[in-house]
Amino acid sequence: MVDRFYEFCGGQSGAWRVAQVMAVVGEGLPLTPFVSLTPIDLSMPRVPAAWSVRGVRSNERYVQARERSALGAVQGDLGRSEAVCAAMIPIRKNAAWWALAQDERRALMEEQSHHIAIGLEYLPAIARRLYHCRDLGEPFDFVTWFEFAPPHVSLFDHMLTRLRSSPEWAYVDREVDIRLQRVGE
Amino acid sequence: MVDRFYEFCGGQSGAWRVAQVMAVVGEGLPLTPFVSLTPIDLSMPRVPAAWSVRGVRSNERYVQARERSALGAVQGDLGRSEAVCAAMIPIRKNAAWWALAQDERRALMEEQSHHIAIGLEYLPAIARRLYHCRDLGEPFDFVTWFEFAPPHVSLFDHMLTRLRSSPEWAYVDREVDIRLQRVGE
Numbered sequence: 001m002v003d004r005f006y007e008f009c010g011g012q013s014g015a016w017r018v019a020q021v022m023a024v025v026g027e028g029l030p031l032t033p034f035v036s037l038t039p040i041d042l043s044m045p046r047v048p049a050a051w052s053v054r055g056v057r058s059n060e061r062y063v064q065a066r067e068r069s070a071l072g073a074v075q076g077d078l079g080r081s082e083a084v085c086a087a088m089i090p091i092r093k094n095a096a097w098w099a100l101a102q103d104e105r106r107a108l109m110e111e112q113s114h115h116i117a118i119g120l121e122y123l124p125a126i127a128r129r130l131y132h133c134r135d136l137g138e139p140f141d142f143v144t145w146f147e148f149a150p151p152h153v154s155l156f157d158h159m160l161t162r163l164r165s166s167p168e169w170a171y172v173d174r175e176v177d178i179r180l181q182r183v184g185e
Numbered sequence: 186m187v188d189r190f191y192e193f194c195g196g197q198s199g200a201w202r203v204a205q206v207m208a209v210v211g212e213g214l215p216l217t218p219f220v221s222l223t224p225i226d227l228s229m230p231r232v233p234a235a236w237s238v239r240g241v242r243s244n245e246r247y248v249q250a251r252e253r254s255a256l257g258a259v260q261g262d263l264g265r266s267e268a269v270c271a272a273m274i275p276i277r278k279n280a281a282w283w284a285l286a287q288d289e290r291r292a293l294m295e296e297q298s299h300h301i302a303i304g305l306e307y308l309p310a311i312a313r314r315l316y317h318c319r320d321l322g323e324p325f326d327f328v329t330w331f332e333f334a335p336p337h338v339s340l341f342d343h344m345l346t347r348l349r350s351s352p353e354w355a356y357v358d359r360e361v362d363i364r365l366q367r368v369g370e
Binding site for chain 1: 189190226227228230231241243244245246247248249250252253283284285286287288289291317319320321322
């Protein structure tokens with residue numbers, strides 16, 4: 001059974017050293033030397049930390065079968081030895097987004113913003129995993145975790161620029177961009 | 186701000202008296218005299234009880250804009266004085282369901298099973314509310330709560346028979362049907 005629940009913590013230890021914390025939209029997060037990511041049980045008390053965010057790996061909410069096939073064909077794995085750079089990007093969307101019906105959110109996200117298609121272009125170089133936080137009562141709705149090798153930093157930045165200029169991003173009311181380097185690298 | 190997180194408990198007290206507990210598919214739940222439903226904070230320890238299920242009121246996962254308009258036009262409210270009968274139906278779907286892409290689940294649920302359309306036919310007599318449980322690590326994926334007046338019991342049973350014979354229900358691997366009466370009635 002794969003672990004489904006995780007806690008991201010900013011603190012004095014962790015497998016990832018913080019290079020930079022940027023408040024992209026709204027309130028940022030305190031700068032800490034390290035970020036850790038730990039499988040948890042939701043009944044566990046929170047780890048004391050400068051900040052923590054809990055998330056769950058869940059089922060797909062928007063990806064369609066043909067898109068999943070395309071993604072699966074080039075999927076980049078997490079944990080690759082050369083991928084010593086990571087980014088943790090927690091975001092929150094506004095009430096207007098969550099009040100939309102499923103087909104309206106899908107249309108904004110993909111038919112208008114090409115979110116899935118853009119991510120696909122950057123695979124397998126930019127590997128990622130989505131954690132859902134909203135229905136755990138967290139201050140963010142999602143955390144996306146990205147891993148890539150140092151030569152691909154500008155590629156990653158290019159991808160973010162495209163996503164952040166899309167119609168979907170007009171609904172983002174908080175976004176923090178935390179750049180990390182694997183400890184020991 | 187509307188409460189989003191709730192705990193259903195089977196125990197010795199509560200606003201709803203248990204009339205019957207039926208194991209429809211898979212393991213049932215212990216019979217208790219009462220069921221309570223309480224707004225919670227997820228950091229609170231669980232209330233000691235014969236059984237408890239936590240759920241979150243969340244955004245729509247399948248309903249499209251035109252369906253939401255149709256539902257909204259005839260929506261039955263919870264808490265109506267004449268609706269002294271309730272049913273709490275926790276269900277779990279199997280791994281095959283959760284491994285499907287969004288469009289595959291939507292097609293099974295609505296285009297093949299007419300889940301939303303069937304529910305609409307029974308409005309406003311049969312009012313309901315959905316709670317999501319899966320991403321809280323609960324033993325059920327959803328709880329649906331229904332309220333209706335005593336003359337509509339057979340109507341409610343008819344609706345359940347139709348839903349349970351649909352292709353979507355082939356993916357249900359646990360379902361419990363708890364019938365309740367409002368205390369004081």
